[in-house]
Amino acid sequence: MEPLTLKRTIDDGDRINLGGHVLTVLHLPGHTPGSIALLEERSGTLYSGDIVYDGALIDDLPNSDVAAYRRSLEFLADLDVSVAHPGHGHSFDRTRLHQLAEAYLRRRA
Template sequence: MTHWYEQRDVEDGLVRISEPHAHEIVRANVWWLRGSERDLVVDAGLGVVPLRREVPEILARDPLLLLTHAHLDHVGGAHEFAERAAHGADAAALARGVPASLDGPELAERLGTEDVGASFPDLLLDALPDPGYDPGGYGIGPVTLTRTLSGDERIDLGGRVLTVLHVPGHTPGSVALLEERTGVLYSGDAVYDGYLIDDLPESDVAAYRRTAAFLADLDVRVVHPGHGRSFGRDRLREVTERYLRRSAPADRA
C-alpha cells in the first residue's frame, strides 16, 4: 500500500499535509492547526485516500474543517469531518458536488477549461494508493455546510484566533484565514507562489484584482498557501503585484 499523505511539522501546533503522488495541478495543502480548545483543518485534499486511514489523529479532537473554496483538490475529504465551514458564495457549488476526475482531459472538460486542459496527463496520479484502486471510480459527492461564512468572522481555537477574510476571484467564495497575533495567513488559492488561475467559469478577474491589491498590502510574516511552499511578505507582494500587472485591462495598460 502506498504511503499517500506526507506530513510535516511546520511549527508548534501546525502540521502541513500534502499528497505527493497527485499531479501538481491537484496537489493541495491541508493545514492542521491545533488550539488549546479545539483543532481547525484548512482544506481536505483530494479524498483519494481517507484521512482517517493514514492520519487518524487529525479527526481525534472533533475539528472544524474550513474549506477555502469549492475545488476538488481542497474538498475531496470533506465528508470525513462532522463540522464543515465555507463561504456562502461557494456553498451551492459544494452542495451540487464539485466537478472531479483523475483523468486530466476529462477534469479539464468538467471544469470548463478544455483549452488548457489538453496538456493534462491521462492520470493525475503518479502512483495508485493500492494496487486495486480504480481511478475511474473517483468522484466527490455533495458537501453540505454546518457553518456558512461571509467574511470577518473570528474563529477561536483557544490560544489562537483566526479571522476569516473573503478574498474572491479564483472562486466567488474564496476565503483566507489570518492569525493576526503571529502574522500568519492561510491563503487557499487566492495566492500561492505560482501562476494564479483566474480563467475558470466561476472566476472573476475584477474581483481577483481587488483581492490581489488587498493582499499586496497585508502586513503578514508568513503565508501558508493552498499549493506549494510557504513564503514571506516580500514574495506575497511580488506575486500579487505580478498578477495585477498581467491582469490589467488592455485599454489601460
C-alpha cells in the same frame, strides 16, 4: 485538536477562536467565488488557500471573476503578514506575497 461541528456559515471578518489561536476570515473571491483566507493577526500568519500561491495565478476557471480577483489581490498586496501558507506548494514570506500580488496586478492592468 478535535474536529469542529459546523453551526453556521462564516462571513468576512468573522473570528474563529481555536483556543490560543484566533483566525480572522478574509473573503477573497476571484479565483473561485467563495475563496477565503484565514489570518492569525497575532503572528501574521496567512492561510491563503487558492487565492495566492507561488506560481502563475489562475483566473480563467469556469467560475473565476477577474475583477474580483484583482480586488482580492489589491487587498493582499497591502496586507502585513509574516508568512503565507497556500493551498498548493510551499510557504513564503511577506515579500514574496507582495511580489506575486503585484505581478498579477501588473499583468491585468
